[in-house]
Amino acid sequence: MAKGIEKTNAIRILDKSKMKYEIHTFQDDIALSGVEVANLLHQDPSHVFKTLVTIGKSNQHYVFVIPxxxxxxxxxAAKIVDEKYIEMIKSKELLPLTGYIHGGCSPIGMKKYFKTTIHESAKDFDTIYFSGGKIGYQIEMNVMDLGKVIQINFGDVVEKE
Known part of the structure; x- marks a missing residue:
């Protein structure tokens, strides 16, 4: 349970579900890159995940959570969600669609549920970090517990380095 911090939709949902998680905060009011967030948390960037929202040819939206x-x-990503193609949504569409702003978009607690795919590397960690629904808030939890809160699937959806 998160105590003494502003509750976001993601945090309220986790508290209600009684899932084990930790909230990590840092002071910032501008969107940082995921790598910058990882550095602030003293974590390897492969352990800190970012949440991306896309739209497919069918006009369906999809969420991807990747290192x-x-x-x-x-x-x-398109192949995993059975679309001919997908593209990133425009930044200005994020808040009205999800209820979250760029840099604070959590896969938990969006205005409505979107099919969510998490990169398969998340299963390599006891816990992963992802946005807590506000810039400066990161949730750390087990990815399988996350799958008890929102419906997820796993796949290889990142470019090869």
Missing amino acids: SSCELDLKK
Whole structure:
């Protein structure tokens, strides 16, 4: 349970579900890259995940949670969600669609549920870090517990380095 901090949708949902998690905060009011966030948390960027929202040819939206040091491979991502192609949504569309701003987008607690794919490397860690729904908030939890809160699937959706 998060005590003494502003509750975001993601935190409220986790508290209600009684899932074990930790919240990590840092002082910033501008969106940072995932790698910058990892550095602030003293974590390897492969352990800190970023949340990306896309739209497919069918006009369906999809969420991808990938290591902060990686780039989403749009072809692999489209194949995983059975679309001809997908593209990133425009930044100005993020808040009205999800309820979250760029730099504070959590896969938990969006305005509505979108099919969510997490990069398969998340299973290599006891816990992963991802946005807590506000700039400066990071949630650390077991990815399988995350799968008890939102429906997820796993796949290789990043570009090769």
